[in-house]
Amino acid sequence: xxxIAAFVLAAALPAPALGAIGCTLTNPAQDLKYLYPExxxxxxxxxxxxxLEGGAxxxxxxxxxxxxDLDPIYETLETPYTVYSVFKxxxxxxxxxxxxxxxxGGVIQVFLSTDPKTAGIRRFFFQRLESPEAKALRDKAFxxxxxxxxxxxxxxxxxxxxxxxxxxxDKVGRLRLGEGPDHGAALRGLRKNLILLDFFVYxxxxxxxxxxxxxxxxxxxxx
Amino acid sequence: MSAYTLSRYASLAVKNLRRxxxxxxxxxxxxxxxxxxxxxxxxxxxxxRGAIDRSIDMLGxxxxxxxxxxxxxxxxxxxxxxxxxxxxxxDTYEKVKRDSDVDSITPVFVGVAQKEGSGIRDDAQEAAxxxxxxxxxxxxxxxxxxxxxxxGPGYAGGRWFAPGTTDEIVLGFEAAEYEQxxxxxxxxxxxxxxxxxxxxxxxxKVVGVLDRTGTQDDGTVFMPIDAAxxxxxxxxxxxxxxxxxxxxxxxxxREFENRWLKLPEVQVVGLQQVKNTLVGLVGTAQTMIAAVxxxxxxxxxxxxxxxxxxxxxxxxxxxxxxxxxxARRGDIFELIWLETLFVCFAGAVAGSAAAVVGSGLVEAAIxxxxxxxxxxxxxxxxxxxxxGAVGASVLLGFFxxxxxxWRASSMRPVESIREGASS
Numbered sequence: 001x002x003x004i005a006a007f008v009l010a011a012a013l014p015a016p017a018l019g020a021i022g023c024t025l026t027n028p029a030q031d032l033k034y035l036y037p038e039x040x041x042x043x044x045x046x047x048x049x050x051x052l053e054g055g056a057x058x059x060x061x062x063x064x065x066x067x068x069d070l071d072p073i074y075e076t077l078e079t080p081y082t083v084y085s086v087f088k089x090x091x092x093x094x095x096x097x098x099x100x101x102x103x104x105g106g107v108i109q110v111f112l113s114t115d116p117k118t119a120g121i122r123r124f125f126f127q128r129l130e131s132p133e134a135k136a137l138r139d140k141a142f143x144x145x146x147x148x149x150x151x152x153x154x155x156x157x158x159x160x161x162x163x164x165x166x167x168x169x170d171k172v173g174r175l176r177l178g179e180g181p182d183h184g185a186a187l188r189g190l191r192k193n194l195i196l197l198d199f200f201v202y203x204x205x206x207x208x209x210x211x212x213x214x215x216x217x218x219x220x221x222x223x
Numbered sequence: 224m225s226a227y228t229l230s231r232y233a234s235l236a237v238k239n240l241r242r243x244x245x246x247x248x249x250x251x252x253x254x255x256x257x258x259x260x261x262x263x264x265x266x267x268x269x270x271x272r273g274a275i276d277r278s279i280d281m282l283g284x285x286x287x288x289x290x291x292x293x294x295x296x297x298x299x300x301x302x303x304x305x306x307x308x309x310x311x312x313x314d315t316y317e318k319v320k321r322d323s324d325v326d327s328i329t330p331v332f333v334g335v336a337q338k339e340g341s342g343i344r345d346d347a348q349e350a351a352x353x354x355x356x357x358x359x360x361x362x363x364x365x366x367x368x369x370x371x372x373x374x375g376p377g378y379a380g381g382r383w384f385a386p387g388t389t390d391e392i393v394l395g396f397e398a399a400e401y402e403q404x405x406x407x408x409x410x411x412x413x414x415x416x417x418x419x420x421x422x423x424x425x426x427x428k429v430v431g432v433l434d435r436t437g438t439q440d441d442g443t444v445f446m447p448i449d450a451a452x453x454x455x456x457x458x459x460x461x462x463x464x465x466x467x468x469x470x471x472x473x474x475x476x477r478e479f480e481n482r483w484l485k486l487p488e489v490q491v492v493g494l495q496q497v498k499n500t501l502v503g504l505v506g507t508a509q510t511m512i513a514a515v516x517x518x519x520x521x522x523x524x525x526x527x528x529x530x531x532x533x534x535x536x537x538x539x540x541x542x543x544x545x546x547x548x549x550a551r552r553g554d555i556f557e558l559i560w561l562e563t564l565f566v567c568f569a570g571a572v573a574g575s576a577a578a579v580v581g582s583g584l585v586e587a588a589i590x591x592x593x594x595x596x597x598x599x600x601x602x603x604x605x606x607x608x609x610x611g612a613v614g615a616s617v618l619l620g621f622f623x624x625x626x627x628x629w630r631a632s633s634m635r636p637v638e639s640i641r642e643g644a645s646s
Contacts, residue, residue, distance in 0.1 A: 031343050073377045073405065100403070105411050105426075107403035111343060128341040128403070130411050132426070140345060 022046075022080035023098040023109050026127065035113050035123060036086045036094050043085045047200045050077045058199055065195050065210060066188065074100040074107060075192075083200055085116075092116045097197050098127060101189035103182045105130040110189030112197070119202045120150045124190060131182040145175050151194040155209035162216040232554075236561040243534060247566065250530040254570025254616065255577060257523035261516040262578035262604060262612045263585045268509055270586075270603030277599055281438040283366035284329075284465035286476065287492045288319060288483060310460035311489060313452075318486075319464055324479055326469040327365045332357035332448050333462040334455040336412035337422060353398075353412060355444045357451025357461075360384065366465055373434045377405035381431030389450040392427040397441040399432040406432060410444070416456030425454060437599050523570070524623045531563050531627040542631055543640035556632035560624040567620025571613040578612075579604050 025031040032042050049059050059077045063070050070076070079100075086094035098111040109127040114120060124146040126138060136142060149171060157172035166173070177183060198206050240247045290309040316330045338351040360383040364370060372381035373396060384391040392410055394402065404410060408429045413422040427446065435441055452458050468475055473495075480491040535542070542555060578585075586602040 026342065034344060074403075102405070102408075105409040106405075109341070125343050125345075127343050130339045132411070132424075134339060138345070 022082060023100045023111075023127075024082045025084065025096070025098065025111075028084060032084060032086055032096065035096065036088075038088050038093070039086050040089055041087045043087070045083045045085070047081045047083055047196075048078060049196075049199070052199065062192070062195055062199070066192055068188075071102045074102055081196060081200065083197075086113075094122060095197065095201055097193055097200075099189055099193045099196060101185050101192060103129070103131055103185040105182070108182065108185055108189055110186060110193055112190065112193045114197060116201075118150065119197065119205065120148050121146050121190075121194075123147065126186070129182075129186075131180075133178065133180045133182040136178045136180075137182065137186050142176075142178065146190065151191075151198050151206040152209045154191055154194065155206060155213045158213035159209070159216045162213065162220040232558055232561055233565075236558055236565055239534070239538075239558075240562055240565060246530055246533075250527055250566050251570045251573060253523040253526045254567055255574035257516070257519040258571045258574025258612050258616055259578045259581070260512075260519050262575050262608055263582065263602065264509070264512050264516050265608045265612070266578065266582060266602045266604035267585070267589065269605065269608065270601045273603055274599045274601045278438060281367075281369075281436060281440075282465070282494060283467075285468055285471050285494055286466040286479065287494065288315065288464040288466065288489050289462065289492065290488055291490050310457055310462055311464070313459045313461050315486065315489060316461060316464055319466070319483060322479070322482070324468050324470070324475060326467045327362065328467075329362035329366050329465045330359060330448060330461045331363075331463040331465060332451045332455070332457070332460070334414065334451060334457075336414045336425075336444075338412055353402075353444055354442075355392075355412070355414075355446055355451055357448035358445050359448050363465075366467065367440070369436060370440065371434045373399075373432045378432040379406065381406050381433075383431060384447045384450075385430075388447060389453065390425070390427050391430045391446070393431040393433060393445040394429055395433050395441040395443045395445070396435040398444055399429070401442070404429045404432070406430065412444075414454045416454070418456060423454070520619070524567075524619055527563060527566055527570075527620065528623050528627060531559060531566070531624065532630065534562070535559060535627050535631045538631075539634065540640055542634050543636045543638070546634070546636035547640065552632040555634075556628045559628035559631045560621075563624025563627065564617060564620045567616045567623065568613070571616030574616075575604075575609045575612050579609070 028042065028044065033039055049055050049062065052058055055077065059070075081097065081099065084094075084096040085092055086096065093116070094113050095116050096111065096113045098109050100107045100109055102108075106128075108129050108131070111125050111127055112121055113123040113125075115122050124143045126134075129137060131137065153171045157170050160167040160170040160173060164170075177187065198204055288311070290311045310332075313330070316328070319325060320328050334355050334357070336353050336355050338353050340351045364383075372378070372383075374381070378399070381393070383393060394404060394410075399405075402410070406429055410427040410429050411424060412427065413424045415422045433440065446454075448461070452460065468479060476493045476495075480493070483489060483491050545555065582602045582604050586600065589601060
């Protein structure tokens with residue numbers, strides 16, 4: 001009896017917990033193979049905003065581009081980000097990246113796989129998502145709406161919202177977005193993910209669209 | 224022998240050892256390796272016992288009362304996701320509470336809830352479970368006064384549940400880290416009420432995150448015991464009674480056990496017994512490793528004897544000349560003996576140093592091989608362990624050096640010189 005009790009206590013004692021607040025794939029090899037069945041190899045790179053040239057300015061730029069405060073725990077200057085580059089032979093066929101965003105029920109892990117040539121979304125998915133809205137957010141049709149969009153489309157949306165509300169060219173404006181705090185958090189995570197990918201991988205190629213939206217907002221005084 | 228003579232012998236012994244540097248280094252390495260294993264093992268024995276003591280003491284209870292069969296069910300559930308725990312009738316709490324030997328008592332209700340799994344696949348999400356402990360903070364904190372709210376970033380303003388609430392939870396530090404929750408976040412869990420076919424999804428609010436304690440509490444989700452019992456549809460049941468006795472000794476514990484074992488549905492477990500059993504669980508493995516360490520030490524000693532004997536035979540002529548020049552048997556004996564002691568001493572110091580430096584690696588390796596179920600350091604190499612190892616090595620060297628020293632001191636000068644010249 002005592003042996004069994006001891007065994008129970010031993011089993012009850014905790015295993016080491018994860019300490020890092022970065023966002024990585026739980027099982028990169030399997031997960032990337034699932035996303036890209038044709039994958040032959042992949043590369044993992046750890047990125048930090050503070051490690052980039054002008055890190056503090058970039059951090060402020062991230063805040064500005066997201067349009068609100070950053071979370072003091074999950075969105076700091078020191079937060080590590082993992083970028084997965086996927087290869088078929090020597091050809092780079094994908095870039096996968098995830099971010100943490102605070103949701104109502106703890107952190108939501110928002111991942112994107114993107115086309116390395118266009119920087120467009122190939123697939124939008126969640127790893128960790130505990131929410132009453134989870135079913136709607138994980139719905140394939142909901143997520144499929146985002147395929148092909150780039151960060152430019154989100155900046156254009158900001159521009160149209162300020163300068164030409166309801167413009168037919170506003171792709172993001174046409175999306176059927178759900179209601180609820182975690183839908184908002186997920187969308188914020190998707191945008192943050194694209195902005196960071198632009199910083200880390202795509203050489204800030206979409207900055208002109210941001211500047212244009214910023215100028216329109218300043219001129220029109222709209223959000 | 225004067226200090227001056229001893230220092231001359233020591234200097235001569237060191238010179239002799241340095242003349243065959245590689246052989247000496249290999250012999251020292253052999254002794255060092257054996258000592259390293261022995262010191263690491265002793266450090267593990269010491270550290271593991273200490274870790275068990277700390278872990279059990281930090282449970283806060285001296286005695287637990289639980290349902291018969293409960294440990295087996297609990298182990299099954301925790302390891303294999305079994306169907307459930309066995310529960311005590313809640314009036315056991317009222318009965319035991321009145322026992323005159325009880326200093327303090329706290330009821331705990333344990334249940335398992337299902338959580339949304341995480342994963343990127345559209346086709347399947349891995350199921351996740353979390354253990355929920357229903358507690359009564361007023362009595363629970365008497366047992367564990369060290370439980371404090373963490374006030375770090377994201378955790379500020381934490382508190383225990385408000386009286387009568389059913390939707391508030393407190394997370395242990397590691398549970399909060401793992402679940403990535405802050406104070407104020409929602410926590411979703413699906414609970415299957417007893418006797419009902421379908422799970423009910425609950426939304427709780429995280430009202431506090433505890434400081435790290437290094438115990439099982441770090442990984443626990445706490446909620447008010449009445450709310451937990453209601454959610455699991457076991458309003459008149461509980462899982463464990465944690466008890467502190469006014470006077471805790473084996474006699475009092477036996478009396479207490481006998482009194483309450485009369486109840487048909489309960490078992491009484493003293494944590495001292497649990498502690499001994501946990502030590503015993505790894506005792507067999509430790510004995511086997513100790514046997515290997517002893518064999519390693521013996522092999523190393525044979526290596527020392529062999530190396531020194533070879534050295535003696537190679538220096539037959541030299542020893543003969545020393546004797547011819549007036550060295551006495553005792554002088555030769557002491558010289559060879561000192562060489563042996565130096566080899567053992569150097570090996571012991573090197574092995575102990577390696578064990579101290581590598582203790583982190585040993586700990587990681589042991590934890591990698593087996594989940595010992597304790598937190599905190601399990602390898603603790605103290606100065607007394609090192610001192611003991613060095614002392615024991617020198618003592619063994621003392622005996623190992625006897626034969627080669629006797630052999631060298633027994634050589635006849637003329638024969639030795641002739642033999643040395645011909646070899």
